Amino acid sequence: MRGSEFADLKAFVTIAERGSFSGAAKMLAISPSALSQRMREFEARLGVRLLNRTTRSVAVTEQGQALLNKIVPLFGAFDQAMAELIAPEAEVAGSLRLNLSRVAALYLLAPHLRAFHHAYPAVTLDITIDDRFSDIVAGRFDAGIRLGEALERDMVAVRLGGQRESMVVASPDLLARLGEPESPRDLHRFPCIRFRWPGAMNIYRWEFERDGEVVEADISGPLIANDTAMMLTAAEQGLGLAYLLDIEAAAHIKAGRLMRLLSDWTPPFAGFYLYHPNARQMPKQLRAFIDFLGGRLKS
Known part of the structure; x- marks a missing residue:
């Protein structure tokens, strides 16, 4: 017609x-x-x-x-x-497709899945965990969650939670044997657990900054992995130093299984953002998700 x-x-x-x-x-x-x-x-x-x-x-x-x-x-x-x-929030329903880094999925979203389901039982979360820099528009996702430095261009970004820090960590046993590095330039003397981005060939170079001085450490060691959970386990077993986000390492440090090193060389940064295409009409289930998760992660 x-x-x-x-x-x-x-x-x-x-x-x-x-x-x-x-x-x-x-x-x-x-x-x-x-x-x-x-x-x-x-x-x-x-x-x-x-x-x-x-x-x-x-x-x-x-x-x-x-x-x-x-x-x-x-x-x-x-x-x-x-x-x-245009039904009220209580009637929010439908599928919500999300693309998240593994860290964001496990530490930001997973603890709140039950509460979100109770608040919006008619919403189905369709979650893809992906540590690559995926194009959420091409992948037909409603939104993604990444660190601010990894956001796609031309996106609307909503900050989730406060600042984050990177941490160099090692097991107490390893440090008892080898001592502690005093600066990033000492890392060449220590075995390190290296990270490779999924789908990439290059190995991530550890980044440090203090008083305006920037250092990228070219480290070496017995293990290369593209999964930070594997790196945590290896660090606890004493295979080497690891470079991880605070949100991943904090519980292990508190329990005494790992110790933090070079803390004055890893200043805080912006942290995680939820991002989505700039559309005139936001799906009501996405609006509900942003309000819900943003409220829970305020700090």
Whole structure:
């Protein structure tokens, strides 16, 4: 159906319900003469008279009534569909496709899955865990969660939580044997557990900064992994020093299984962001998710 035909049908239904051109014209915000002309042209295209007009009244013809009986329920269904689109938050429903780094999935989202489900039981979270720099638009995701430095361009970004820090950690046993590095330049003397981004060939170079001085450490060691959980386990077993986010290492440090090193060389940075395409109308389930998770991760 063309847009003009929909408008003509809507005008016809309004005239029939109001019983006059003047009342219908007021509701449709057009002049009575323009409305009358529109109906004459509509009837001419159909080859059917829908309305009988006199100087005092307007009546629906038999054929017009037959048309009304079919299209009024359709307009009712259309109005209901529109109402459901703007339903209150309690009625939020549908699927929400998210692309998250492994760290974001495990430490930011996973602890709140149950609470989100209780708040929005009709929303299905469709989660892809991916440490590559994926294009969420090409992948048809509603949103992603990454560190701020890894955000895609031309995205709307919402910060989740406070600042984060990178940490160099090692097991107490390893440090008892080898001592501690005093600066990043000492790391060449220590075995280190290196990280390779999934899908990439290059190995991540550890980054340090203090008082405006920036150092990138070219380290070596017995293990290269593309998963930080493996790196944590290896560090606890004393295979070498590891370079991880505070959100991953904090519990292990608190339990005494790891010790933090070079803390004055790893200043805090912005942290994690939820990001999504800049669309005019945000899906209501995404709006609910942003408000929910953002509220829980405030700090």
